[in-house]
């Protein structure tokens with residue numbers, strides 16, 4: 001007998017600039033599934049200075065990375081919260097095959113069905129999109145030369161300051177980040193496929209964010225039936 005309201009898990013992958021965060025927000029609204037960003041959670045525990053936060057701070061001070069077990073425990077605690085009743089979206093986790101193994105054990109133990117979504121985007125599109133970003137250092141305003149250009153090229157509308165390209169947005173830095181993403185993610189996706197998970201590739205750069213969110217919802221429904 002199937003649970004009439006089973007909790008489901010969406011594991012969302014996408015390179016920097018793919019709009020993954022935007023998609024997670026859309027899906028949070030349309031499906032009512034909690035959006036779980038492990039990066040945000042780590043920062044929140046650090047800021048709160050709670051037991052886990054102190055443990056994380058100690059590890060980081062020693063120059064080590066937070067262990068897979070710690071991140072996994074944090075996720076395990078998080079999905080007990082009431083906003084995860086219908087489902088939850090994992091964003092930025094798992095990052096390693098070892099984390100993916102721990103997660104699949106956790107999902108199996110709790111009989112939570114999961115689908116893996118990989119947002120595919122053309123890297124040239126990402127590089128040109130990010131290369132068009134400009135920021136004003138005086139007031140912090142953000143512009144895009146393609147979709148949200150200032151009235152006068154390279155000048156802030158609010159205070160007349162000259163706009164800059166942030167270090168992270170320089171094409172060579174973006175290329176490096178995309179390469180790092182690929183090297184990190186490929187083995188994790190391969191693990192999920194081999195472990196029998198449904199891994200859906202969704203085109204993420206040829207339509208509006210709303211249309212792309214609909215594609216993801218559709219593939220979740222197909223898997224759930």
Ligand SMILES: [Zn+2]
Nearest residue numbers: 136139156159
């Ligand atoms: Zn400004």
